[in-house]
Structures are given as structure tokens and as C-alpha cells.
Amino acid sequence: MNDLPRTDLPGIVITGASGRMGQMLLRTVAASDKARLVGAIERKGHDWIGRDAGEAIGIGPLGLPIEDEPLDAFARAQAVIDFTAPAATLEFAALAAQARAVHVIGTTGMTEADIAALEPAARHAVIVRAGNMSLGVNLLTRLTQKVAAALDEDYDIEVIEAHHNQKVDAPSGTALMLGEAAAQGRGVSLKEVSDRGRDGMTGQRTRGHIGFSAIRGGDIVGEHDVMFAAAGERIIMRHVATDRSIYARGALRAALWGQDKAPGQYDMMDVLGL
Numbered sequence: 001m002n003d004l005p006r007t008d009l010p011g012i013v014i015t016g017a018s019g020r021m022g023q024m025l026l027r028t029v030a031a032s033d034k035a036r037l038v039g040a041i042e043r044k045g046h047d048w049i050g051r052d053a054g055e056a057i058g059i060g061p062l063g064l065p066i067e068d069e070p071l072d073a074f075a076r077a078q079a080v081i082d083f084t085a086p087a088a089t090l091e092f093a094a095l096a097a098q099a100r101a102v103h104v105i106g107t108t109g110m111t112e113a114d115i116a117a118l119e120p121a122a123r124h125a126v127i128v129r130a131g132n133m134s135l136g137v138n139l140l141t142r143l144t145q146k147v148a149a150a151l152d153e154d155y156d157i158e159v160i161e162a163h164h165n166q167k168v169d170a171p172s173g174t175a176l177m178l179g180e181a182a183a184q185g186r187g188v189s190l191k192e193v194s195d196r197g198r199d200g201m202t203g204q205r206t207r208g209h210i211g212f213s214a215i216r217g218g219d220i221v222g223e224h225d226v227m228f229a230a231a232g233e234r235i236i237m238r239h240v241a242t243d244r245s246i247y248a249r250g251a252l253r254a255a256l257w258g259q260d261k262a263p264g265q266y267d268m269m270d271v272l273g274l
């Protein structure tokens with residue numbers, strides 16, 4: 001047990017505490033007057049284990065040591081915010097369900113099989129999962145669906161994303177969310193119309209397909225364009241993230257929103273009422 005003051009505010013555990021998002025989430029929850037930090041988790045063997053989470057991220061002592069036993073931490077939490085990696089997220093889903101804690105999943109790069117494997121956990125606890133937790137991207141997603149529904153296949157849909165050079169998955173979770181929304185708007189299955197990784201003699205573009213391109217470089221936080229390209233005109237809708245706090249604020253909002261919901265799988269559209 002840590003020596004944080006006990007209050008009635010929902011207790012939150014952050015997994016992947018040393019990561020780019022883990023650190024931003026620790027800052028966001030520590031500064032919030034709507035929740036309190038009750039745990040910070042890293043993988044076994046990480047050199048931050050045992051260090052005070054606040055000192056490790058440079059905001060001063062929080063009285064919260066970084067731990068490597070997730071279930072112990074989840075048992076004293078009302079929510080777990082998890083931006084890590086697919087294998088870790090599957091493990092955390094089972095443990096969060098055991099603890100009946102809301103599991104907010106920001107992790108991307110999950111396969112269809114990974115997502116299906118969340119279902120047993122969602123029978124016992126609330127899971128909120130989204131490839132992007134920001135208000136702006138979720139609005140763009142809804143707009144994309146509406147524009148795709150309004151236009152026919154004379155408009156070629158392309159999703160272009162750019163991220164930092166440490167990102168390990170492509171297309172980004174956000175790009176897939178946007179592509180899925182475009183496919184839904186058109187009334188087609190993304191799986192059947194998705195064009196990824198064009199290279200070499202690809203032949204002409206297939207009418208009705210949705211294309212994806214990924215740029216990786218430097219410290220780009222996250223940029224997404226949805227392009228509707230037709231003869232004589234192009235509509236381009238763009239979201240540019242300049243600070244990871246937009247994702248952390250969305251994740252905290254999801255953790256609080258989930259407190260009185262029935263077990264099941266939800267996304268940020270549910271949280272934001274979009």
C-alpha cells in the first residue's frame with residue numbers, strides 16, 4: 001500500500017509508466033482534481049521499478065513507487081489506463097477484469113485476434129478502447145463517416161498519417177479508425193477495400209478502395225489527413241496533434257465515464273457522445 005491520502009475520488013493505475021504516454025498520463029492524473037493516482041506499473045526488470053513515480057518523471061515525490069505486480073495495484077484501483085503494447089494489454093485486460101476495474105486501452109497495433117481476445121474480460125468489466133483518445137480526432141472520425149456517406153466512388157479516399165520515428169505499428173490506430181469510419185459511411189467492409197503499402201508496378205488505383213500511407217520521422221506527435229480526391233477537386237480534412245496531453249486527457253475522461261457503466265466494450269465515441 002502506498003502512503004497517498006485516501007479520498008473518495010476514483011483511484012487510477014497507469015501502466016507503461018516510463019513510456020511517452022505513461023509519463024504524460026502520470027502528470028495528467030496527478031494534476032487532476034477528479035481522480036487520484038494509486039499505482040504506476042512497468043515491466044519486470046525495468047530500471048524504474050521501486051523508484052517514486054513523481055521523482056522518475058521529474059514532478060517531485062508522489063509517494064507512489066513504480067511496481068511490477070499489476071494485479072496488486074489493480075486491486076486498489078477503480079480504473080487502469082493502459083498505453084503499452086498488445087501482449088501486455090491482453091494480460092492487463094484479464095487482470096483488470098479480475099479486479100473489476102475499468103480498463104482504458106490506448107494501445108494500438110492490436111490484431112483482430114487480439115481484439116477478440118478482450119471479449120471474456122469485457123463480460124466482467126468495462127473496457128474503453130480507441131486508437132485515438134483525443135476529442136479532435138474523434139470529431140474528425142465522425143465527420144469522415146458523414147463525408148464518405150455523402151460522396152460516391154468518384155471520390156478516391158486516402159488516409160495519410162505521420163508519426164515519430166519510435167512508433168512500431170503502421171498504419172496508426174487513428175488511420176485505421178478513420179478508414180473504418182470512411183468504409184462505414186460508404187457501407188462497405190474496410191477489410192475488402194483496404195489498400196496498404198503500395199510499391200512497384202501496382203497497377204492503377206482500384207475504384208472504391210481506401211488507401212493508407214504512413215510517414216515516420218523525428219518527433220512528430222501525430223498527424224492525419226483524410227483526402228477525398230476526384231476529377232477537378234480534393235477535399236482534405238486534417239488533424240494535427242502538437243502535444244500528447246490531448247490523448248491523456250481523453251483517457252482520463254474515459255476512465256471517469258466508465259465508472260457507472262455496465263461491463264462491455266466501448267469506444268471514445270461512446271464516451272464523448274458523438
Ligand SMILES: NC(=O)c1ccc[n+]([C@@H]2O[C@H](COP(=O)([O-])OP(=O)(O)OC[C@H]3O[C@@H](n4cnc5c(N)ncnc54)[C@H](O)[C@@H]3O)[C@@H](O)[C@H]2O)c1
Pocket residue numbers: 015016017018019020021022041042043044046083084085087088105106107108109130131132133134173247
Ligand atoms: N489511443 C491513443 O490516443 C494513443 C495515443 C498515443 C499513443 N498510443 C499508443 O500507445 C502505445 C504506447 O505508446 P508510447 O509512445 O507511450 O510508447 P512507449 O514505447 O514510449 O511506451 C510503452 C511503455 O509500455 C511499457 N510496457 C511494455 N510492456 C509492458 C508490460 N508487460 N508491463 C508494463 N509495462 C510495459 C514499456 O516498458 C514502455 O514504457 C502505442 O501502442 C501507441 O500507438 C495511443
Ligand SMILES: O=C(O)C1=N[C@H](C(=O)O)CCC1
Pocket residue numbers: 108131132163164167171172173174175221222
Ligand atoms: O505516438 C503514437 O504511437 C500514437 N499512436 C496512436 C495511433 O497509432 O494512432 C495515436 C497517435 C499517437
